[in-house]
Amino acid sequence: xxxxxxxxxxxxxxxxxxxxxxxxxxxxxxxxxxxxxxxxxxxxxxxxxxxxxxxxxxxxxxxxxxxxxxxxxxxxxxxxxxxxxxxxxxxxxxxxxxxxxxxxxxxxxxxxxxxxxxxxxxxxxxxxxxxxxxxxxxxxxxxxxxxxxxxxxxxxxxxxxxxxxxxxxxxxxxxxxxxxxxxxxxxxxxxxxxxxxxxxxxxxxxxxxxxxxxxxxxxxxxxxxxxxxxxxxxxxxxxxxxxxxxxxxxxxxxxxxxxxxxxx
Numbered sequence: 001x002x003x004x005x006x007x008x009x010x011x012x013x014x015x016x017x018x019x020x021x022x023x024x025x026x027x028x029x030x031x032x033x034x035x036x037x038x039x040x041x042x043x044x045x046x047x048x049x050x051x052x053x054x055x056x057x058x059x060x061x062x063x064x065x066x067x068x069x070x071x072x073x074x075x076x077x078x079x080x081x082x083x084x085x086x087x088x089x090x091x092x093x094x095x096x097x098x099x100x101x102x103x104x105x106x107x108x109x110x111x112x113x114x115x116x117x118x119x120x121x122x123x124x125x126x127x128x129x130x131x132x133x134x135x136x137x138x139x140x141x142x143x144x145x146x147x148x149x150x151x152x153x154x155x156x157x158x159x160x161x162x163x164x165x166x167x168x169x170x171x172x173x174x175x176x177x178x179x180x181x182x183x184x185x186x187x188x189x190x191x192x193x194x195x196x197x198x199x200x201x202x203x204x205x206x207x208x209x210x211x212x213x214x215x216x217x218x219x220x221x222x223x224x225x226x227x228x229x230x231x232x233x234x235x236x237x238x239x240x241x242x243x244x245x246x247x248x249x250x251x252x253x254x255x256x257x258x259x260x261x262x263x264x
Contacts, residue, residue, distance in 0.1 A: 002045055004044065005049070027069075029055065030044075061090050129204070132200055133201040134199075136189055136192070137199055138155060138186060139159055141155060149242070167191065169189070169190045173187070177237060204259055206255040207223050207231075212252070233256075238254060238256055239255040
């Protein structure tokens with residue numbers, strides 16, 4: 001005995017809404033096979049459910065409804081096979097794209113998890129000891145933007161050239177090095193060879209301050225005054241690390257070298 005299902009039950013079975021089924025009925029894509037003459041309730045059979053499952057699968061591949069409707073009405077098996085082959089190739093491409101997006105999202109998540117686990121530093125001016133650091137100055141980038149911070153290291157790998165790419169590796173940090181009024185974005189090297197733009201930050205004691213973009217110049221002025229008063233130092237350059245504070249948001253940590261440390 002043939003089974004019939006209400007519009008609500010059919011929608012549940014095929015993972016669609018009742019309004020979607022009504023829309024498909026209106027455009028002639030899938031009609032209910034039976035309508036109760038007294039109540040006006042519409043019913044679907046297993047044949048329509050199979051058709052709806054097929055439509056749902058093809059819609060997941062971003063195929064438009066008018067193309068799906070044509071295919072379902074064809075009586076030529078060769079044409080149907082060719083259509084489904086193209087749909088399968090489209091699905092493979094979409095799966096590959098989604099896998100790539102998933103990997104990028106995973107890298108971003110792990111990056112932000114690492115940032116979230118870092119111990120926040122106190123506000124105000126504080127001292128910190130750093131070892132000698134090798135940095136590579138950008139020959140193009142001057143200040144951080146959403147565009148250049150996304151996939152930041154790609155710029156530096158392109159700068160050193162494909163033939164020397166394997167000789168370099170970088171920390172997951174962006175920064176600005178400013179000397180003589182000229183700012184340059186930089187990457188901190190964990191692996192390097194001699195190249196144009198390679199610079200070494202001296203080991204020792206640094207005066208540091210966390211600040212926002214708006215407070216950067218004011219905070220830098222306060223650091224310079226403290227360096228002069230406390231250490232009689234006039235740093236030639238300022239280091240400014242980019243500290244992510246959210247998606248597409250960042251603050252800074254300013255660093256001024258004030259001399260050697262007995263701890264090194």
